[in-house]
Amino acid sequence: MNFILTSRNIKKSFGSTHALRDVSLNISKSERIAILGANGAGKSTLMKVFSGVVQADSGSMELNQQFYNPKTPYEAISQGVSTVYQEPFFFPHLSVLENLLLGKRMPSKKGLLNSKDLIYKASELISKVALDSKILNKKMGSLSLAEQQLILIARAVEQNTTLLILDEPTSILTGTESERLFNIVNKLASSGTSVCYITHRFDELEKVANRFIVMRDGEISGDINEANRDKILDMMGTKESFDILNTSNSKLNSKKPSNKDGARILSISNLTSNEKFEDITFDVKLGQVVGIYGLIGSGRTEIAKSIFGELPINTGTIKYKEKLFNPKSGKNSIKNGITYLPEDRKTQGIFQFLSIRKNISISILSIISSFGVIKSYSEKKMSQDAVIKYSIKTNDIENIITSLSGGNQQKTLFSRLLTSKPDLLILDEPTRGIDVKTKFEIHDKILEIAADNTAILLITSELPELLYLSDEVHILRQGKIVSSYSKQDLNEKNILSSATGI
């Protein structure tokens, strides 16, 4: 049997944590492999060993029957192993065109770059991910996360790739974009590239893979050829979440009754922001979860940021607690009891050099200090309480925040927002890139907070999450609300057809 990649007895530890215990994995040509497992199971580390981001402590690899030991991502890429990371890496100050073509062989005439050819080549590339060529001249940094992700995929697949590694590429994509991605991936596989696909989304398994590798505690705990969810969850060792997932379909419909009686806290009328969204009208009541759903570029994040005071509003009114409210700045909104969980944990959420304690207490320092001096006892106690209440997995609140897994970092951010007891909570992709188990924990927390008479505005691109949590959903298309559903009319089909306009 000819494998394109063989790996034997790969071991890797970080400190006292064994990220990979003894992993051997062989990949054949054209195989589409889904890599599954809870956070911390070792999926990402294994992929990072393949792609040269980290080096194994011991073990060996062969690529196309040649000894393979990439010391840097560059070495891996030049030998045919390309990766698209979950957190998009790119050059924000350069245009999309430049981002696409950097480091590639440029079409040139007598050594001079020919911009016509460049644009032609780039248009061809992005047409593969079904983006419009108008986007080429925009700065990469001005695009939405999902557009950026698609550009990076376009960039990766163009290279002469033996193995394409995708680390949760759909965690920030909505339905249509995901479909687009699956098509690209499947086309690639049929033309001879093998694909490793890390995912937490069980709804997309069949669409992306024909082999399913499950990891648990740094080892491969299962390797099957059918998307048998029961088996997979069993091998993931997360029985608990399996039960939740299993019941989630029935739970979707039978979940707590929609809260219709809460007092109206937020009332948006005809809100318009030039070129971002227009004529947005909806209410949020205390104790209610209002979901906003839409495809990339539909304006959902922009609406949230405008209400929070981070983006300007051109016309329309916001009434908050029955009074006209002018969101001047995030600072001002926080003072009025509105808090915001940003979509990008790493660049907008955590303080990476500070301890867990300091990361939690930062939002309520004025409450736990007198005359500007922090009461260290109160601070320790409230952080300790938060760690217990939100089941943040750590043995010491003095540990630096980056010692936590992504899911636990997110729980830390939740506890930070909630210790200030907001009246209105705006959540932007609250479970992006988080393992199933932690995801459910966070879902339960969100419902608990709502039941505690807090109003929640939820922006998510994950349909099951939207369906499970929301009492009411507004669907956006090209900056406008095209339809609204209350709890009883919510279903996947309605939402997708409204969002896509099909």
Next chain:
Amino acid sequence: MKSYPSITNKKTIVILKKIQVYSLPILLIVALALFTSLSPFFFTATNLTNIAINSVDLALVAAGLTLIILMGGIDVSTGFAVGLTAWFVGTLLNNDLDPYLVLLIALLIGSFIGVINGSLTIFFGIPSIVATLGMAAIFQTLLFIFWDSTDLFSDPVLPFLSGSGTLLGIPTLIWLTIVIYSSLHLILSKTKFGRNIYAIGSNLEAARLIGIKIEKTRIVVSVILGCMVGLAGCTYLGRVGVVQAYSGNELTLLAIASVVVGGTSILGGEGSILRTLGGVAFIMVLNNGIVISGVPSIWNGLVIGSIILFAVSLNGLVVILERKRL
């Protein structure tokens, strides 16, 4: 099939971090031992007290600068700002102004400089290195014009701001350093304001989104540095007694050196002011030791420059390796 050797970044990081923490005390002890063996005049009470007194301007500036660097900024105008303040202080004293009023004016000049530096970064979005570089050029020119080829001689502002004042047998300048460092240490470790400084240096965007008053914090920190500069102008005059065209200019580099040798990250968010004091001690011991052991003082710059690069490289290396680990 070959097995490749184990490359353990984590061990390297642990070792580098240890080097970062322990290199300063070790370097300090090595320097003390070296100079003691080179010169009989080095390790004496008189000389050590001398070093401490001569350190005070640097210590004050480095203290204020630590706050700026923790917040993710930098200031490369401090040296000439000290010289300029010293010139104003001397001139006012020579015009028989009340010394307490002069001290107040020195602090006001410093604060004014701080407000300008802070505003340039906040309201015009100029990176602090560029803003303060421009200010440094202006201060340097102003001092040169005011100096006008005539050295300005002056008495100390007040006895306690001179090298000869003592309290309980200890020079008042040493007391001043102790008071300033303990207060700033308490502010950084115990107050909301201090915590906000670390937060801003650690992640500016996150700090903004949770409602930290970034502009206000930045201005206040700039003003604190400004006050330190104003005070340093007074102690400089009190120690040296004369202001010349280039008075104070060496403080710019030495202050940055003290902060980074102390182990505060040049990228912001991590560090401590007490370690800056260690950095100041090390650099002043080096300065003094090189001269006292008869090495031409021209080598001073080479040594200081190398040490800054060593400290910053160490910091950078840890950052690079940790990034690889994640």
